[in-house]
Amino acid sequence: MVNRGSDVRIGRDISLRAGATRRQFLTWSALVGALGFTPELARTSATAGAQSVITPDYPFRLGVASGDPLPDSVVLWTRLATDPFAPLGGMTPGVVPVQWQIAADEKFGRIAAQGIELATEFDGWSVHVDVRGLEPAREYFYRFLVGPHASPVGRTKTAPALGQPLSTLDFAWASCQKWEDGYFGAYQDLAASNLDVVFFLGDYIYEYAIKNEGARAGEPRTESAARETMVLADYRDRYALYKADENLAAAHASAPFVSTFDDHEVDNNWASQISQDNDDPREFLLRRADAFKAWWENTPVRANLKPVGPDMKVYRRFSFGDLVDFSVLDTRQYRSDQAHGDGEHAQDAETADPARTITGAAQEQWILDGFAAPSRWNFLAHQTVMSDLAQGQGNDRKVGMDPWSGYEASRHRILDGARDRGTKNVASIVGDIHRTIVSELRRDYQDQVSPLQGVEIATTSIASGKDGADIDKTGAAIADGSPHVKYGNARRGYLRSTLTPTEWRSEVRVLDAVSTPGKPVRTAMTVTVPEGRPEIQLG
Missing domain, CATH: 2.60.40.380 (Purple acid phosphatase-like, N-terminal)
Known part of the structure; x- marks a missing residue:
């Protein structure tokens, strides 16, 4: 009260x-x-x-x-x-x-x-x-x-009043902070940025057993860190381990966070009632209930998001004056199982099946309804890429089954809905993939005349994947197989943006290493998208 x-x-x-x-x-x-x-x-x-x-x-x-x-x-x-x-x-x-x-x-x-x-x-x-x-x-x-x-x-x-003219919004987004993979140095830079809001887009913790090796070997940890999180006490301990990090605490104290979860807050690549290892759904729902309870306890969200058993409605919308609406999604709880048993695969009738969904019907309609908002910009803030990150060409072309590329009909319906409503300045900000990716948003990436409908920027990870590199083997393969991808970087870091009525300008903030604390953060690339046309300008 x-x-x-x-x-x-x-x-x-x-x-x-x-x-x-x-x-x-x-x-x-x-x-x-x-x-x-x-x-x-x-x-x-x-x-x-x-x-x-x-x-x-x-x-x-x-x-x-x-x-x-x-x-x-x-x-x-x-x-x-x-x-x-x-x-x-x-x-x-x-x-x-x-x-x-x-x-x-x-x-x-x-x-x-x-x-x-x-x-x-x-x-x-x-x-x-x-x-x-x-x-x-x-x-x-x-x-x-x-x-x-x-x-x-x-x-x-606080946010500006609904419809209030707003000249500038300074925001950032981050994801994927596997504790044992490195230090959270990017957050020290984020905390000093005087931001209006920060979006955290999933994988706040990792559920895996933590070995006493790597960057944080020998550091104090909870007793339960040595085993995979399965019950409420273990999940609570894992959050405590992460939140004891001084840089993460500084980031939280610096600006309001808007948070959602992805898979590792529960279990790798889970889908609705299906666990990674296809456990008994009744057992998995008990685990999901404990994971959701721990997420709510450790996240600055309202009481009405508190889970009821294994169910928790976290998709919600935030407006900042007349400038922008952010629709924060949940692409885990209501999705169909991954096509072809997950992994990488060619797109086919199964990935295009209109009965399959990554958002569920109710959330999908809620997203479409949001496109009617009068704000100048319309952002989707969610877990994983809408764009196809294809590797290989022709018959060798493969994409991930866990992202939206494995749920083509969902992507078609969302982008068709934005087009049919005349919604302009559609943008997607995501995490998950442990690399920065700047991509065009298109309905169909195998149709060369498919219209350009927006821009997507995926942030790299805070620590997951260890130090990384500016260009790695996977990044080179994505660049070769995905002409709509205009920039990539596999260093660790986060994205920092300034949004105005005339442009969306983002800085790719990266560190050369997270295996050693105290490394400086630098801008690897600046990305500008002008208002009114989904054009990617690098430099």
């Missing part, structure tokens, strides 16, 4: 979110009062300037985050852990009152809203505060307080 000024209360829906009875709720309310969390305390802490002193019982070792910005609202997040690598994050079973504050200044002299939420074992001691009543297009600062402890201060920003 959002509270103005110093009116501090328990969040009104805590009993539902914590699975509590009314008796437990009343007990917790009494506990908050007994611990002295009162309006007077809120006023005192706001004016005294809380200090963050790191002691063994310091509970904010997983940092803070904000997300899903709206014109009047943003989500504030933290997860309490005194020892991220210990069972239960070092926390004692029970309930912890957490005070939160959001202010117009970094010193918290002008509190905009504050309140108290209860962190419970049921939700992994995570806190999601949906702050309402904020001003549009406004920068805010926030923090959490538990007893004498203050969290790091985070910066966030």
Whole structure:
């Protein structure tokens, strides 16, 4: 519950979110009062300037985050852990009152809203505060307080009002951060970029067992890191391992994130109720439920995204003034199984089957409905490439069965829908493939007269795939088999963009190595797309 000024209360829906009875709720309310969390305390802490002193019982070792910005609202997040690598994050079973504050200044002299939420074992001691009543297009600062402890201060920003003229949006997108493959140095650069919003497009964690080798050999880790994540406790531990990374924490504290998941938050290349190894669907759905619960606990999203068993509706849309709409997709939960058992294959009747889908019917219609929005730009923010990344030519031509190239009818329906509605400035931003790819968006990549309908930019990975190279064997094969691909780079990094009414300008930010910490980040290429025509300009 959002509270103005110093009116501090328990969040009104805590009993539902914590699975509590009314008796437990009343007990917790009494506990908050007994611990002295009162309006007077809120006023005192706001004016005294809380200090963050790191002691063994310091509970904010997983940092803070904000997300899903709206014109009047943003989500504030933290997860309490005194020892991220210990069972239960070092926390004692029970309930912890957490005070939160959001202010117009970094010193918290002008509190905009504050309140108290209860962190419970049921939700992994995570806190999601949906702050309402904020001003549009406004920068805010926030923090959490538990007893004498203050969290790091985070910066966030609300979206402009719907239809408000907007001259510039600075944003970034990232994906694929396999912890054992390297350091998250790209996030240090992202955190210093003063962004309006960051999109994370999947593979926040990896479910594989982590061997004590590679770039992070010998570093502290959770006990469960040595095995594949299968149950809720393991998934929670894996998020704790990742979130203990200082560069990732800095990125989260620097700007609001809009997040979705891909496959590795659950199981490699899963599709709907089908696991990679074709496990019993009933067993896999139990695993998916645990994975979804852990994702929600560790992501700055609203309570209405909280999963119900193995189901979680995460596709949603964000508008930034009159400039752009971002439709954030879920291409895992509702998809048909991969054609030809996954892998690489020639496109044929199976990949073109109109009964097959990567989005599901309801989400597909929702995407099409979004094309009617009056915004100047229309972005799809999702997991994997819509473009064909073909290797080989003629009878040797093959594409991936997991991306949209294995679901041709889905791509046709989406791009046909944009064309039929007269939607211009269609763009796709994705991750997944561990390389930067800049490509033309076309309905049919084997039809040389198929019209150009938009531009797609895939970001490389933060760390997955280890150091990489500017050009590798796979990249050369894609360039040879895919004339619509105009640029590629297999270094690690992320994409940073400035969007205006006249152009979309992106910087390919890369590091020469992630196996060693502290490597500088550089711009490998700048990509510009002018408004009104899907033309890729490099340089």
